[in-house]
Amino acid sequence: MPRLGMEPIRKAALVEATITEIGRAGSLDVTVAQIARRAGVSSALAHHYFGSKEQMFLAAMRHILGLYGAEVRGALALAEGPRDRLRAVIRASFAASSFRRETIGAWLNFYVLAQTVPDVKRLLRVYQHRICSNLRAPLRVLAPERAEALAEGLAAMIDGVYLREVLGQRPPDGAQAAAMVLDYLDVQLAARPNSGGAA
Amino acid sequence: MPRLGMEPIRKAALVEATITEIGRAGSLDVTVAQIARRAGVSSALAHHYFGSKEQMFLAAMRHILGLYGAEVRGALALAEGPRDRLRAVIRASFAASSFRRETIGAWLNFYVLAQTVPDVKRLLRVYQHRICSNLRAPLRVLAPERAEALAEGLAAMIDGVYLREVLGQRPPDGAQAAAMVLDYLDVQLAARPNSGGAA
DNA sequence: CGGTTTATTGATTGACTAGTCAATAAACCA
């Protein structure tokens, strides 16, 4: 009994299911049948809407990055002044919507996928570029000379914290993770407040 | 024409080939046949010596971590004083023997594998614990109150730099990577030289 | 009401691959 206008609903369900399955399995070795089952449809339908497994992965990744981007934009909208903006970006990176076991697991696997699938690589580069930009802009105000280096350091640290979360036995603690990066930021800014000349 | 005593030679070749193939493919989706071919033997022989693909992966990982451990030990042996020891550990993390495209690619994939294979997870935990210890010990001398937090921050940053290297278009530059982490360290230590109380 | 589009699936196919096995042969041993 097919109702019309199912496409967006099914696609959304399949994207969610893809992330969940990858996160649970901790691997890209999930079958289309598994994903489809979780989404409550047949594997044939999944192929019908996405064309291939790779396209499903890509859509899932776009979804994750989209959520993250929304989180950042939302936080930035409320922030005033460069320091606040930096904090906003960092906190958004560990907000509950992104910093969950399944999402982290999926995210790590997309890094792996980027080595094989050019489209995924491009997508991930866009994300990296955007986060660096978001950090660099306020840093240019606070520490112009070191803005570039600090932005890269912060970005690396955020990625590193994510990565280490994958192995953690404890469930991820976004607040604590954010605190570590925020502390790094504070100390760096306190060090050479408004000028630079890093090695 | 089989000569005796081939086992260690074949095993070493297969381990090398495993790392190379995973690094090149950027994925764990490499066939035993591929690995064996690169090692110059049949896939049957690979199974003969390792029993299963999983054991090959595990051996490859032990090899990578072993190389890294040796690098750290070597650097530590030459270091004098806590500050020097810290620098040694960080530099060793980006030494040429470990910081190569293929090794980095393989290393990332082992993080993924850890989510599935308990033995790999255990191995990776041992590595993380060891690097944290190596950092903590000298930090306890230089900044006792913050030693724990700083060690975790440094470790996260090291992992993060590795991770970002995976996507990089340029070939990995260990010196520059090390410089970034060393700078982080210097600033943190300069900030509150011999006491603490981080938020 | 027919005809078209949309939704949906069971069944099938075609390709791939981990792991097994029996066979071959050189080297060592008693």
Added chain:
DNA sequence: TGGTTTATTGACTAGTCAATCAATAAACCG
């Protein structure tokens, strides 16, 4: 010398899975 161990492989098996297809059926359209 003849038996055992070690090295090595080609061929095979059994299982998996992405992708396709033909078929069913509801909804919409003129």
